[in-house]
Amino acid sequence: MKLTKKLYNWVNERVQLDDLVKFMGKKYVPIHSHSVWYYFGGVSLFLFIIQVVTGILLLLYYKGSEDLAFESIHFIMSKVQFGWLIRSVHSWAANLFVFAAFIHMFSVYFTKAYRKPREITWVTGMLMLFLALGFGFSGYLLPWNELAFFATKVGTDIAGAVPVIGDAVMLFLRGGENVTGATLSRFFGLHVAVFPGIFTVLLFVHLLLVQRQGMSEPLGIEKSQVAPPKTMPFFPNFLLRDVLFWLIVLNILAILAVFFPWELGKKADAFASAPEGIRPEWYFMFMFQTLKMLPAHLWIIEGEVFGILMFGLAGLLWMLVPFWDRKSSQGLENKFINYAGIFAVAYILFCTILGYLV
Amino acid sequence: MDHPESGNKRDFLKWVLGSAAVAWLGAVLYPISAYLKPPKQGEVEVSSVKAGKVTDIEKDSGVIVRFGNKPVILIHKATGEFRAFSATCTHLDCTVQYKKDLGMIWCACHNGKYDLNGRNVSGPPPKPLDEYKVVIKDGEILISKIA
Incomplete structure:
Protein backbone atom coordinates (compact mmCIF):
# COMPACT_ATOMS: atom_id res chain seq x y z
CA MET A 1 0.00 0.00 0.00
CA LYS A 2 1.24 3.45 -0.88
CA LEU A 3 2.35 5.73 1.92
CA THR A 4 -0.34 8.35 1.15
CA LYS A 5 -3.04 5.71 1.22
CA LYS A 6 -1.68 4.42 4.51
CA LEU A 7 -1.68 7.90 5.96
CA TYR A 8 -5.23 8.51 4.69
CA ASN A 9 -6.43 5.28 6.30
CA TRP A 10 -4.71 6.17 9.56
CA VAL A 11 -6.50 9.53 9.74
CA ASN A 12 -9.75 8.10 8.38
CA GLU A 13 -9.88 5.47 11.09
CA ARG A 14 -9.80 8.23 13.69
CA VAL A 15 -11.84 11.09 12.22
CA GLN A 16 -13.96 9.43 9.48
CA LEU A 17 -12.42 11.35 6.57
CA ASP A 18 -14.64 9.37 4.16
CA ASP A 19 -17.67 11.43 5.22
CA LEU A 20 -15.85 14.65 4.43
CA VAL A 21 -14.66 13.39 1.04
CA LYS A 22 -18.24 12.33 0.25
CA PHE A 23 -19.47 15.81 1.25
CA MET A 24 -16.83 17.50 -0.89
CA GLY A 25 -17.50 15.26 -3.89
CA LYS A 26 -21.23 16.00 -3.86
CA LYS A 27 -20.93 19.34 -5.62
CA TYR A 28 -21.77 19.71 -9.30
CA VAL A 29 -21.23 22.77 -11.45
CA PRO A 30 -24.05 23.61 -13.88
CA ILE A 31 -22.96 24.04 -17.48
CA HIS A 32 -24.63 26.83 -19.46
CA SER A 33 -23.77 29.96 -21.43
CA HIS A 34 -22.95 31.94 -18.26
CA SER A 35 -20.74 29.29 -16.62
CA VAL A 36 -17.65 31.46 -17.14
CA TRP A 37 -18.69 33.67 -14.23
CA TYR A 38 -18.27 30.77 -11.82
CA TYR A 39 -14.49 31.15 -12.12
CA PHE A 40 -14.29 34.57 -10.50
CA GLY A 41 -15.07 33.40 -6.97
CA GLY A 42 -12.21 30.92 -7.20
CA VAL A 43 -9.86 33.54 -8.64
CA SER A 44 -10.71 35.93 -5.80
CA LEU A 45 -9.88 33.17 -3.34
CA PHE A 46 -6.61 32.44 -5.12
CA LEU A 47 -5.58 36.11 -5.05
CA PHE A 48 -6.52 36.33 -1.38
CA ILE A 49 -4.20 33.40 -0.64
CA ILE A 50 -1.40 35.22 -2.52
CA GLN A 51 -2.09 38.26 -0.33
CA VAL A 52 -1.80 36.21 2.84
CA VAL A 53 1.50 34.61 1.75
CA THR A 54 3.15 37.81 0.46
CA GLY A 55 1.74 39.76 3.42
CA ILE A 56 3.40 37.38 5.87
CA LEU A 57 6.67 37.70 3.94
CA LEU A 58 6.49 41.52 4.09
CA LEU A 59 5.85 41.33 7.84
CA LEU A 60 9.33 39.87 8.32
CA TYR A 61 10.90 43.25 7.47
CA TYR A 62 8.15 45.86 7.76
CA LYS A 63 8.21 48.22 10.75
CA GLY A 64 4.89 49.84 11.56
CA SER A 65 5.93 53.20 12.97
CA GLU A 66 5.94 56.78 11.71
CA ASP A 67 9.75 57.00 11.71
CA LEU A 68 10.49 53.59 10.25
CA ALA A 69 7.62 52.53 7.99
CA PHE A 70 8.78 54.32 4.84
CA GLU A 71 12.41 53.38 5.46
CA SER A 72 11.56 49.72 6.07
CA ILE A 73 9.68 49.46 2.75
CA HIS A 74 12.61 51.20 1.07
CA PHE A 75 14.87 48.61 2.71
CA ILE A 76 12.64 45.76 1.49
CA MET A 77 12.71 47.14 -2.04
CA SER A 78 16.39 47.96 -2.27
CA LYS A 79 18.28 45.60 0.05
CA VAL A 80 16.27 42.44 0.66
CA GLN A 81 16.68 39.87 -2.12
CA PHE A 82 13.50 39.81 -4.21
CA GLY A 83 11.98 42.27 -1.75
CA TRP A 84 10.87 44.48 -4.63
CA LEU A 85 9.11 41.50 -6.19
CA ILE A 86 7.28 40.46 -3.03
CA ARG A 87 6.07 44.01 -2.42
CA SER A 88 5.11 44.52 -6.04
CA VAL A 89 3.19 41.23 -6.11
CA HIS A 90 1.40 42.20 -2.87
CA SER A 91 0.34 45.57 -4.28
CA TRP A 92 -0.70 44.27 -7.69
CA ALA A 93 -2.47 41.21 -6.30
CA ALA A 94 -4.42 43.53 -3.98
CA ASN A 95 -5.74 45.40 -7.00
CA LEU A 96 -6.49 42.25 -8.97
CA PHE A 97 -8.20 40.79 -5.90
CA VAL A 98 -10.56 43.76 -5.63
CA PHE A 99 -11.14 43.64 -9.39
CA ALA A 100 -11.95 39.90 -9.35
CA ALA A 101 -14.17 40.33 -6.29
CA PHE A 102 -16.11 43.12 -8.04
CA ILE A 103 -16.63 40.96 -11.15
CA HIS A 104 -17.70 38.06 -8.94
CA MET A 105 -20.15 40.29 -7.07
CA PHE A 106 -21.70 41.80 -10.20
CA SER A 107 -22.01 38.40 -11.90
CA VAL A 108 -23.83 37.06 -8.84
CA TYR A 109 -26.01 40.17 -8.83
CA PHE A 110 -27.01 40.02 -12.50
CA THR A 111 -27.66 36.26 -12.46
CA LYS A 112 -29.65 36.83 -9.23
CA ALA A 113 -27.74 34.03 -7.57
CA TYR A 114 -28.35 35.84 -4.26
CA ARG A 115 -32.02 34.80 -4.29
CA LYS A 116 -33.45 32.39 -1.76
CA PRO A 117 -31.90 30.16 -0.40
CA ARG A 118 -28.51 31.87 -0.88
CA GLU A 119 -29.08 35.09 1.04
CA ILE A 120 -26.40 34.35 3.66
CA THR A 121 -23.83 33.52 0.96
CA TRP A 122 -24.53 36.90 -0.67
CA VAL A 123 -24.34 38.86 2.58
CA THR A 124 -21.08 37.18 3.66
CA GLY A 125 -19.72 37.87 0.17
CA MET A 126 -20.67 41.54 0.34
CA LEU A 127 -19.12 41.84 3.80
CA MET A 128 -15.92 40.32 2.39
CA LEU A 129 -15.99 42.83 -0.48
CA PHE A 130 -16.31 45.71 2.01
CA LEU A 131 -13.45 44.15 3.98
CA ALA A 132 -11.41 43.92 0.77
CA LEU A 133 -11.87 47.68 0.36
CA GLY A 134 -10.89 48.08 4.03
CA PHE A 135 -7.78 45.98 3.38
CA GLY A 136 -6.96 48.26 0.44
CA PHE A 137 -7.53 51.45 2.38
CA SER A 138 -5.57 50.37 5.47
CA GLY A 139 -2.76 48.80 3.46
CA TYR A 140 -2.38 51.93 1.36
CA LEU A 141 -1.20 53.92 4.40
CA LEU A 142 1.40 51.41 5.56
CA PRO A 143 4.28 52.69 3.33
CA TRP A 144 3.69 56.11 4.96
CA ASN A 145 4.16 58.04 1.73
CA GLU A 146 2.70 61.35 0.61
CA LEU A 147 -0.19 59.92 -1.41
CA ALA A 148 -1.15 57.52 1.34
CA PHE A 149 -1.03 60.25 3.96
CA PHE A 150 -3.51 62.50 2.15
CA ALA A 151 -5.69 59.59 1.02
CA THR A 152 -5.99 58.61 4.68
CA LYS A 153 -6.72 62.18 5.75
CA VAL A 154 -9.53 62.40 3.20
CA GLY A 155 -10.84 58.88 3.87
CA THR A 156 -10.97 59.27 7.64
CA ASP A 157 -12.45 62.75 7.29
CA ILE A 158 -15.23 61.21 5.17
CA ALA A 159 -15.90 58.77 8.01
CA GLY A 160 -15.95 61.78 10.33
CA ALA A 161 -18.67 63.47 8.28
CA VAL A 162 -21.18 60.69 9.01
CA PRO A 163 -23.87 62.22 11.23
CA VAL A 164 -23.95 61.32 14.97
CA ILE A 165 -21.25 58.62 15.10
CA GLY A 166 -18.79 60.29 12.68
CA ASP A 167 -16.58 62.03 15.24
CA ALA A 168 -16.16 58.91 17.36
CA VAL A 169 -15.39 56.77 14.29
CA MET A 170 -12.80 59.27 13.04
CA LEU A 171 -11.15 59.47 16.46
CA PHE A 172 -11.08 55.68 16.64
CA LEU A 173 -9.58 55.33 13.16
CA ARG A 174 -7.00 58.09 13.53
CA GLY A 175 -6.05 57.35 17.11
CA GLY A 176 -6.33 61.09 17.77
CA GLU A 177 -7.45 64.30 16.10
CA ASN A 178 -4.99 64.10 13.21
CA VAL A 179 -3.44 61.47 10.97
CA THR A 180 -0.21 60.59 12.78
CA GLY A 181 1.92 57.61 13.75
CA ALA A 182 -1.00 56.55 15.97
CA THR A 183 -3.14 56.17 12.82
CA LEU A 184 -0.42 54.07 11.21
CA SER A 185 -0.30 51.74 14.26
CA ARG A 186 -4.07 51.30 14.17
CA PHE A 187 -4.22 50.71 10.43
CA PHE A 188 -1.38 48.22 10.72
CA GLY A 189 -3.26 46.32 13.42
CA LEU A 190 -6.48 46.35 11.40
CA HIS A 191 -4.68 45.30 8.20
CA VAL A 192 -2.71 42.36 9.58
CA ALA A 193 -4.85 41.09 12.45
CA VAL A 194 -8.43 42.33 12.71
CA PHE A 195 -9.46 42.23 9.04
CA PRO A 196 -7.80 38.88 8.24
CA GLY A 197 -9.44 37.36 11.33
CA ILE A 198 -12.95 38.49 10.38
CA PHE A 199 -12.33 37.70 6.71
CA THR A 200 -11.32 34.11 7.50
CA VAL A 201 -14.54 33.48 9.45
CA LEU A 202 -16.68 34.98 6.65
CA LEU A 203 -14.77 33.03 4.02
CA PHE A 204 -15.32 29.79 5.91
CA VAL A 205 -19.09 30.38 6.12
CA HIS A 206 -19.21 31.52 2.46
CA LEU A 207 -17.37 28.43 1.17
CA LEU A 208 -19.27 26.06 3.43
CA LEU A 209 -22.56 27.41 2.07
CA VAL A 210 -21.38 27.15 -1.54
CA GLN A 211 -20.41 23.55 -0.87
CA ARG A 212 -23.62 22.76 1.01
CA GLN A 213 -26.05 24.43 -1.44
CA GLY A 214 -24.14 23.96 -4.68
CA MET A 215 -23.86 26.58 -7.38
CA SER A 216 -26.85 28.65 -8.40
CA GLU A 217 -28.20 28.67 -11.91
CA PRO A 218 -29.29 31.92 -13.55
CA LEU A 219 -33.07 32.39 -13.40
CA GLY A 220 -33.76 32.38 -17.14
CA ILE A 221 -31.76 29.23 -17.75
CA GLU A 222 -33.35 27.43 -14.82
CA LYS A 223 -36.81 28.20 -16.21
CA SER A 224 -36.13 27.33 -19.84
CA GLN A 225 -34.85 23.88 -19.07
CA VAL A 226 -37.04 20.88 -19.67
CA ALA A 227 -34.46 18.15 -19.31
CA PRO A 228 -32.27 17.85 -16.18
CA PRO A 229 -29.49 20.48 -16.33
CA LYS A 230 -26.08 19.62 -17.71
CA THR A 231 -23.49 19.53 -14.95
CA MET A 232 -19.85 18.82 -14.33
CA PRO A 233 -18.40 17.40 -11.07
CA PHE A 234 -16.63 20.09 -9.08
CA PHE A 235 -13.91 17.67 -8.12
CA PRO A 236 -11.76 17.14 -10.10
CA ASN A 237 -13.20 18.47 -13.41
CA PHE A 238 -14.12 22.03 -12.48
CA LEU A 239 -11.28 22.42 -10.01
CA LEU A 240 -8.74 21.57 -12.70
CA ARG A 241 -10.23 24.27 -14.94
CA ASP A 242 -10.15 26.62 -11.97
CA VAL A 243 -6.45 25.88 -11.48
CA LEU A 244 -5.77 26.56 -15.16
CA PHE A 245 -7.43 29.97 -14.81
CA TRP A 246 -5.41 30.63 -11.63
CA LEU A 247 -2.27 29.89 -13.59
CA ILE A 248 -3.23 32.48 -16.22
CA VAL A 249 -3.93 35.04 -13.46
CA LEU A 250 -0.60 34.20 -11.84
CA ASN A 251 1.14 34.93 -15.13
CA ILE A 252 -0.66 38.25 -15.53
CA LEU A 253 0.31 39.09 -11.94
CA ALA A 254 3.96 38.19 -12.58
CA ILE A 255 4.06 40.36 -15.72
CA LEU A 256 2.52 43.32 -13.91
CA ALA A 257 4.75 42.95 -10.84
CA VAL A 258 7.96 42.60 -12.83
CA PHE A 259 7.40 45.10 -15.64
CA PHE A 260 5.41 47.67 -13.69
CA PRO A 261 6.93 47.53 -10.20
CA TRP A 262 4.91 49.34 -7.54
CA GLU A 263 6.41 52.71 -6.69
CA LEU A 264 7.15 53.93 -3.18
CA GLY A 265 6.86 57.67 -3.78
CA LYS A 266 7.91 60.40 -1.33
CA LYS A 267 7.84 60.07 2.43
CA ALA A 268 4.78 61.62 4.08
CA ASP A 269 5.18 65.12 5.50
CA ALA A 270 2.36 66.43 7.68
CA PHE A 271 3.43 69.99 6.91
CA ALA A 272 3.46 69.84 3.13
CA SER A 273 0.64 70.72 0.75
CA ALA A 274 -1.26 67.93 -0.93
CA PRO A 275 0.57 67.24 -4.22
CA GLU A 276 -1.01 68.00 -7.58
CA GLY A 277 -2.69 65.05 -9.29
CA ILE A 278 -3.49 63.31 -6.01
CA ARG A 279 -5.86 60.40 -6.50
CA PRO A 280 -7.08 57.42 -4.53
CA GLU A 281 -6.81 53.82 -5.70
CA TRP A 282 -8.99 53.16 -8.77
CA TYR A 283 -11.64 51.31 -6.77
CA PHE A 284 -12.36 54.42 -4.72
CA MET A 285 -12.21 56.72 -7.73
CA PHE A 286 -15.97 56.86 -8.44
CA MET A 287 -16.67 57.97 -4.87
CA PHE A 288 -13.76 60.45 -4.97
CA GLN A 289 -15.03 61.89 -8.26
CA THR A 290 -18.59 62.18 -6.95
CA LEU A 291 -17.38 64.09 -3.88
CA LYS A 292 -15.39 66.34 -6.19
CA MET A 293 -18.45 67.13 -8.33
CA LEU A 294 -20.91 67.74 -5.52
CA PRO A 295 -21.47 71.41 -4.66
CA ALA A 296 -20.56 72.75 -1.22
CA HIS A 297 -24.18 72.74 -0.10
CA LEU A 298 -27.20 70.78 -1.20
CA TRP A 299 -30.30 72.32 0.30
CA ILE A 300 -29.53 72.39 4.03
CA ILE A 301 -26.77 69.79 4.19
CA GLU A 302 -23.15 69.89 3.15
CA GLY A 303 -22.41 68.28 -0.22
CA GLU A 304 -19.95 65.76 1.19
CA VAL A 305 -22.37 64.63 3.91
CA PHE A 306 -25.03 64.15 1.25
CA GLY A 307 -22.62 62.10 -0.89
CA ILE A 308 -21.52 59.94 2.02
CA LEU A 309 -25.09 59.26 3.11
CA MET A 310 -26.09 58.36 -0.45
CA PHE A 311 -23.18 55.93 -0.88
CA GLY A 312 -23.88 54.44 2.54
CA LEU A 313 -27.55 53.96 1.71
CA ALA A 314 -26.80 52.52 -1.73
CA GLY A 315 -24.25 50.09 -0.23
CA LEU A 316 -26.74 48.96 2.39
CA LEU A 317 -29.56 48.46 -0.12
CA TRP A 318 -27.17 46.57 -2.38
CA MET A 319 -26.13 44.24 0.43
CA LEU A 320 -29.75 43.61 1.41
CA VAL A 321 -30.98 42.98 -2.16
CA PRO A 322 -32.03 39.36 -1.51
CA PHE A 323 -34.42 40.59 1.17
CA TRP A 324 -36.24 43.20 -0.91
CA ASP A 325 -36.10 41.55 -4.32
CA ARG A 326 -39.00 39.18 -3.60
CA LYS A 327 -39.71 38.51 -7.27
CA SER A 328 -36.42 36.77 -8.02
CA SER A 329 -36.79 34.58 -4.95
CA GLN A 330 -40.16 33.47 -6.33
CA GLY A 331 -38.52 32.60 -9.64
CA LEU A 332 -40.02 35.61 -11.44
CA GLU A 333 -38.11 38.08 -13.59
CA ASN A 334 -37.35 41.42 -11.92
CA LYS A 335 -36.31 43.94 -14.54
CA PHE A 336 -35.79 46.70 -11.96
CA ILE A 337 -32.82 44.76 -10.56
CA ASN A 338 -31.24 44.67 -14.01
CA TYR A 339 -31.77 48.39 -14.57
CA ALA A 340 -30.42 49.25 -11.11
CA GLY A 341 -27.38 47.06 -11.78
CA ILE A 342 -26.74 48.56 -15.21
CA PHE A 343 -27.07 52.04 -13.73
CA ALA A 344 -24.59 51.19 -10.94
CA VAL A 345 -22.02 49.73 -13.37
CA ALA A 346 -22.45 52.65 -15.80
CA TYR A 347 -22.15 55.20 -12.97
CA ILE A 348 -19.02 53.55 -11.55
CA LEU A 349 -17.40 53.31 -15.01
CA PHE A 350 -18.35 56.87 -15.99
CA CYS A 351 -17.08 58.47 -12.76
CA THR A 352 -13.91 56.35 -12.75
CA ILE A 353 -13.02 57.36 -16.31
CA LEU A 354 -13.90 60.98 -15.59
CA GLY A 355 -11.72 60.87 -12.48
CA TYR A 356 -8.71 59.90 -14.57
CA LEU A 357 -9.43 62.42 -17.32
CA VAL A 358 -9.95 65.59 -15.28
CA MET B 1 -44.80 17.32 38.41
CA ASP B 2 -44.63 21.07 38.02
CA HIS B 3 -44.94 23.12 41.14
CA PRO B 4 -45.85 26.78 40.73
CA GLU B 5 -43.18 27.50 43.33
CA SER B 6 -40.43 25.82 41.27
CA GLY B 7 -41.56 27.90 38.27
CA ASN B 8 -41.08 31.05 40.30
CA LYS B 9 -37.70 29.89 41.49
CA ARG B 10 -36.67 29.12 37.91
CA ASP B 11 -37.82 32.56 36.72
CA PHE B 12 -35.90 34.17 39.54
CA LEU B 13 -32.76 32.19 38.71
CA LYS B 14 -33.11 33.05 35.03
CA TRP B 15 -33.42 36.71 35.94
CA VAL B 16 -30.36 36.57 38.23
CA LEU B 17 -28.28 34.73 35.62
CA GLY B 18 -29.46 37.05 32.85
CA SER B 19 -28.59 40.14 34.88
CA ALA B 20 -25.22 38.66 35.78
CA ALA B 21 -24.53 37.99 32.08
CA VAL B 22 -25.42 41.58 31.14
CA ALA B 23 -23.27 42.94 33.99
CA TRP B 24 -20.41 40.69 32.92
CA LEU B 25 -20.73 41.83 29.31
CA GLY B 26 -20.70 45.47 30.44
CA ALA B 27 -17.64 44.84 32.60
CA VAL B 28 -15.84 43.42 29.57
CA LEU B 29 -17.04 45.85 26.91
CA TYR B 30 -16.65 49.08 28.87
CA PRO B 31 -12.87 48.85 29.39
CA ILE B 32 -12.41 47.76 25.77
CA SER B 33 -14.41 50.68 24.35
CA ALA B 34 -12.63 53.10 26.70
CA TYR B 35 -9.28 51.64 25.65
CA LEU B 36 -10.08 52.23 21.96
CA LYS B 37 -10.67 55.94 22.60
CA PRO B 38 -7.28 57.65 22.29
CA PRO B 39 -6.28 59.73 25.33
CA LYS B 40 -6.08 63.49 24.89
CA GLN B 41 -2.47 64.41 24.32
CA GLY B 42 -1.21 67.42 26.19
CA GLU B 43 -0.69 69.98 23.45
CA VAL B 44 1.42 73.06 23.85
CA GLU B 45 -0.96 75.94 23.24
CA VAL B 46 0.60 78.08 20.56
CA SER B 47 -0.64 81.62 20.16
Missing part, protein backbone atom coordinates in the same frame (compact mmCIF):
# COMPACT_ATOMS: atom_id res chain seq x y z
CA SER B 48 1.96 82.90 17.72
CA VAL B 49 4.92 81.69 15.66
CA LYS B 50 7.80 83.28 13.82
CA ALA B 51 7.65 82.50 10.11
CA GLY B 52 11.03 83.85 9.02
CA LYS B 53 12.20 87.07 7.43
CA VAL B 54 10.19 89.11 4.92
CA THR B 55 13.01 88.62 2.42
CA ASP B 56 12.79 84.81 2.75
CA ILE B 57 9.47 84.60 0.92
CA GLU B 58 9.34 86.00 -2.57
CA LYS B 59 6.34 87.95 -3.82
CA ASP B 60 3.43 86.04 -5.37
CA SER B 61 4.16 82.81 -3.46
CA GLY B 62 3.04 80.87 -0.42
CA VAL B 63 4.61 78.62 2.21
CA ILE B 64 3.28 76.20 4.78
CA VAL B 65 4.21 77.15 8.33
CA ARG B 66 3.94 74.89 11.35
CA PHE B 67 1.58 76.45 13.88
CA GLY B 68 1.68 74.10 16.88
CA ASN B 69 0.57 70.86 15.28
CA LYS B 70 -1.49 72.56 12.58
CA PRO B 71 -0.37 73.77 9.15
CA VAL B 72 -0.87 77.43 8.28
CA ILE B 73 -0.40 78.89 4.80
CA LEU B 74 1.45 82.19 4.63
CA ILE B 75 0.97 84.08 1.38
CA HIS B 76 3.11 86.92 0.12
CA LYS B 77 0.79 88.61 -2.34
CA ALA B 78 2.03 90.23 -5.56
CA THR B 79 1.11 93.56 -3.99
CA GLY B 80 3.58 92.89 -1.19
CA GLU B 81 0.95 92.26 1.47
CA PHE B 82 1.18 89.16 3.73
CA ARG B 83 -1.86 87.05 4.59
CA ALA B 84 -2.10 83.84 6.64
CA PHE B 85 -4.86 81.23 6.80
CA SER B 86 -5.38 77.76 8.18
CA ALA B 87 -3.93 75.43 5.53
CA THR B 88 -6.46 72.70 6.28
CA CYS B 89 -9.09 72.54 3.54
CA THR B 90 -12.57 72.85 4.99
CA HIS B 91 -13.80 70.13 2.66
CA LEU B 92 -11.94 66.95 3.59
CA ASP B 93 -8.89 67.93 5.61
CA CYS B 94 -6.23 68.05 2.86
CA THR B 95 -3.48 70.66 3.03
CA VAL B 96 -3.97 73.53 0.57
CA GLN B 97 -1.32 75.37 -1.48
CA TYR B 98 -0.86 78.74 -3.20
CA LYS B 99 -1.50 78.43 -6.93
CA LYS B 100 0.49 81.14 -8.65
CA ASP B 101 -1.17 80.87 -12.09
CA LEU B 102 -4.63 81.25 -10.57
CA GLY B 103 -3.59 83.72 -7.89
CA MET B 104 -5.64 81.61 -5.49
CA ILE B 105 -5.40 79.12 -2.66
CA TRP B 106 -6.03 75.69 -4.11
CA CYS B 107 -6.64 72.20 -2.74
CA ALA B 108 -5.23 69.43 -4.95
CA CYS B 109 -7.46 66.75 -3.45
CA HIS B 110 -10.85 67.84 -4.77
CA ASN B 111 -10.08 71.03 -6.73
CA GLY B 112 -11.38 73.39 -4.04
CA LYS B 113 -10.48 77.07 -4.54
CA TYR B 114 -10.26 79.97 -2.10
CA ASP B 115 -9.51 83.60 -2.87
CA LEU B 116 -6.73 85.48 -1.10
CA ASN B 117 -9.16 86.50 1.61
CA GLY B 118 -9.65 82.81 2.43
CA ARG B 119 -13.18 82.74 1.02
CA ASN B 120 -14.30 79.48 -0.61
CA VAL B 121 -15.08 80.54 -4.16
CA SER B 122 -15.33 77.32 -6.17
CA GLY B 123 -15.37 73.54 -5.79
CA PRO B 124 -16.63 71.55 -2.84
CA PRO B 125 -15.26 73.44 0.24
CA PRO B 126 -18.27 74.44 2.38
CA LYS B 127 -16.57 77.10 4.53
CA PRO B 128 -13.85 79.74 4.26
CA LEU B 129 -10.37 79.15 5.72
CA ASP B 130 -9.76 80.53 9.21
CA GLU B 131 -7.63 83.65 9.06
CA TYR B 132 -4.50 84.32 11.13
CA LYS B 133 -3.03 87.69 11.95
CA VAL B 134 0.29 88.63 10.32
CA VAL B 135 2.51 91.23 11.92
CA ILE B 136 5.85 92.38 10.53
CA LYS B 137 8.29 93.47 13.19
CA ASP B 138 11.88 94.40 12.37
CA GLY B 139 11.65 92.49 9.09
CA GLU B 140 10.42 89.33 10.89
CA ILE B 141 7.04 87.78 10.12
CA LEU B 142 4.94 86.90 13.13
CA ILE B 143 1.77 84.86 12.71
CA SER B 144 -0.77 84.79 15.51
CA LYS B 145 -4.29 83.62 16.16
CA ILE B 146 -7.06 86.14 15.81
CA ALA B 147 -8.71 86.30 19.21
